[in-house]
Structure formats: structure tokens, C-alpha cells
Amino acid sequence: MITVTLFKTDGKITGVRTCGHSGLADSGNDVLCAAVSTLVQTAYLAISDIYGKVDYKRKDGLFEFRVPQGHDAEVIIRATYLGLQDLSSGYPQNLKLEEA
Numbered sequence: 001m002i003t004v005t006l007f008k009t010d011g012k013i014t015g016v017r018t019c020g021h022s023g024l025a026d027s028g029n030d031v032l033c034a035a036v037s038t039l040v041q042t043a044y045l046a047i048s049d050i051y052g053k054v055d056y057k058r059k060d061g062l063f064e065f066r067v068p069q070g071h072d073a074e075v076i077i078r079a080t081y082l083g084l085q086d087l088s089s090g091y092p093q094n095l096k097l098e099e100a
Contacts, residue, residue: 001019001020001021001022001023001093001094001095001096002018002019002020002021002022002032002033002036002094002095002096003017003018003019003096003098004016004017004018004036004040004084004095004096004097004098005017005018005098005099005100006081006097006098006099006100007066007099007100008099008100012069012074013057013067013074013077013078013081014066014067014069015066015067016040016043016044016064016065016067016077017062017063017064018028018036018037018040018059018062018063018064019057019061019063020061020064021061022036022091022094022095023094024091024094029039032087032091032094036087036095037063037088038085039079039080039083039084039087040063041063041067043076043077043079043080043081044056044063044065045076046076047065047067047068047072047073047076050068050070050072050073051068051072051073054067054068055064079095083094084097085097
């Protein structure tokens, strides 16, 4: 299962962590893993492009970064969250969204 954790402070998303694998297909052929990775990595790249390099952690099956405070970052993360919610509704046994 893929778990996406959204870290919140005062109702605002301040960080994102994805970990795990969906198990729908072998690594490299899993459409759900690819979709989650694309959403989260695109959010990271867009935020880094606007705010400058944002630190991240990356290991096999794990990607985590902190979200800078600002309107642009909020919009990007909100859009990412909506995409993740949609994926989670289609694959509830393979993708879990949680808040911390």
C-alpha cells in the first residue's frame, strides 16, 4: 500500500511524505505508483521552481519534502491533494491518505 502523509500546522499543509508500493503490478509497471509519483514530484518541482531548492528525502519507496509557506505553494499542494484524493477513491485498498 502507498501511504501519503500530509503534515499540517494551523490547517495548512507544511510537508508531504509518500512511502510504500501499491502492489498492483511489479515495480516499474505499476500505474498507481506512477500516478502518485508524478503528482507528488511535479508538486515538488513546481514549488522548488518558485521558491528555490526545497530540501527533500528520497529512498526506495519514500519521498518527503517540506512545503514553504506562501500562496503559490498552497495552490500547488491543494491541487496535488485533490489529485491524490481522486486516486485514493479509485484505489482505496492501495492508496491511503493521512494527516499528521
